[in-house]
Amino acid sequence: MGITLTEAAANEVQHFMESQKQESGSMLRMGIGGGGCSGLQYSLGFDSNFDPEVDIRYENHGVSVVASKKFALHLDGTTIDFQDGPMGKGFAIDNPNQPSGGGCPGCGGH
DSSP, X not given: OOXXXXXXXXXXXXXXXXXXXXXXXXXXXXXXXXXXGGOEEEEEEEEOOOOTTTEEEXXXXXXXXXXXXXXHHHHXXXXXXXXXXXXXXXXXXXXXXXOTTOSOGGGTOO
């Protein structure tokens, strides 16, 4: 399954890459940080480095998405979409592996 980038998200990433004048071969890198009461925190950025020993790569609509192999299990099945509506615009991440109610059992999140 891996990480899926919707067509809308891929178009927006390609637009950002062009406007930011990213070098040829740049990829979208996804990372995970945090956890705890707020749940998983995601990061998205551009990267031109890919090491097959430690990274995994997914291709979606002409965009390479990379992540550290140590995050692969946590990100399997994740979809990155781009939404532009009345509440604003931005990337939305849907991860079926995200614990419901956050990640802190001590605060009633479960």
